[in-house]
Amino acid sequence: MHPEFIDIGANLTHQSFAADLPGIMASAQQAGVRRMVVTGADLEGSKQALELTRQYPSRLFSTAGVHPHHAQDFDSSQRDLFEALLSESSVVAVGECGLDYFRNFSPQQAQRNAFESQLQLAAKVRKPVFLHQRDAHGEFLAILKEHRAQLVGGVAHCFTGTVAELEDYLALGLYIGVTGWVCDERRGQALREAVPLIPNERLLIETDAPYLLPRDLKPAPKMRRNEPRFLPHIAMKVAELRGSDLDEVAAQSTRNAVSFFGLETSRDS
Numbered sequence: 456m457h458p459e460f461i462d463i464g465a466n467l468t469h470q471s472f473a474a475d476l477p478g479i480m481a482s483a484q485q486a487g488v489r490r491m492v493v494t495g496a497d498l499e500g501s502k503q504a505l506e507l508t509r510q511y512p513s514r515l516f517s518t519a520g521v522h523p524h525h526a527q528d529f530d531s532s533q534r535d536l537f538e539a540l541l542s543e544s545s546v547v548a549v550g551e552c553g554l555d556y557f558r559n560f561s562p563q564q565a566q567r568n569a570f571e572s573q574l575q576l577a578a579k580v581r582k583p584v585f586l587h588q589r590d591a592h593g594e595f596l597a598i599l600k601e602h603r604a605q606l607v608g609g610v611a612h613c614f615t616g617t618v619a620e621l622e623d624y625l626a627l628g629l630y631i632g633v634t635g636w637v638c639d640e641r642r643g644q645a646l647r648e649a650v651p652l653i654p655n656e657r658l659l660i661e662t663d664a665p666y667l668l669p670r671d672l673k674p675a676p677k678m679r680r681n682e683p684r685f686l687p688h689i690a691m692k693v694a695e696l697r698g699s700d701l702d703e704v705a706a707q708s709t710r711n712a713v714s715f716f717g718l719e720t721s722r723d724s
Contacts, residue, residue: 457487458705460690461712462683463632464585464612464661467493467515468503471665471680480511483683487705491515491683492716494585494612494663496522496551498533501540508545516716518585520550526561526569534572541580547716549577550585551612554598557590566591570598578605583715585612586629592616596623603627608715613663614646621649625657630715632659635669635681635689637696650696659715660693660708662686 462483472479483491493508495501495518504517519540521529540546552573554566561569577584586609588595599609610630614621624631631653636643668681669688676682687701694704713719 457485457687458702459709460486460488460660460686460705461709461718462488462491462662462664462686463610463659463712463716464494464634465491465664465683466496466666467491467507467664468495468500469665471678476507479682479684480514483686484514486684486687488683488686489514490712490718492547492585492712493517494551495519495540495546497525497528498536501537501546505540505543505546508543512545516545516547516718518548518550519546520548520552520573520585521569522551522587523553523555523566523570524558524560527565528561529565529569529572534576537573538576538580541576541582546582547718548583548585548610549573549580551587552584553587554591554595555587555589556594567594567598570595571602574598574602574606577607578602581607583608583610585610587612592620592623596627599627610659610715613661613667614649615643616649617645618649618652621652625654630657630659630711632661633689633693634661634663635667635685638669638671638689638692640670647696650693651698653697655707656711658693658704658708659711660686660690660704662689 493504495504501519508515612632664681
């Protein structure tokens, strides 16, 4: 009997899953990954993510928001459409939202505007925020601090930062989402140092599928595509770094995900 896992960030609307999503869902189930949160990164993707939750009720939930890459497309009319999406019980968080100064696919001012608007929306609809930050820690933190008192909660999705950044996020009461980045001995050293310091009650795990395939998977899948079924592999590395065991990480991260996203009350399951 597998322990139960919840993948808090899977991009199941990605075109690489279009041809075989039922198989993806079945293999996740077999691996113990029984529930997943499908990430919305723009308006169309958020609508598609909601549609998937209707196809797989009680197994899939979703977020609705605008990734900083798409921030320049966000305006007041879109905000109203997102608010309507967020009224759905299976849409459990606002985002993916935040700042990305590494790519700068949208101008930085547009990113800041979209981020603040989504934080205000999250406060209004009383749902947590699903947060993205890359190469923008200082401004990201300053904006979050300004809005934190009005927010019900937030998760630093795909956290890859330093111990100092972790401490900043924990001080704001954020949950921390750990991906397969922790399995990469080349890039993941800072995260490996931070993972043991995440309090039990703030730990969440995610694949960010189809991205961030764990580098140490043996054998590596031929498609080079990350999938929710690999979440237990990530959890095993997290357990190892924390001096814990897999069952403990599974149970704690599942409890945290249920609490953070309100999964027990958002659906009849």
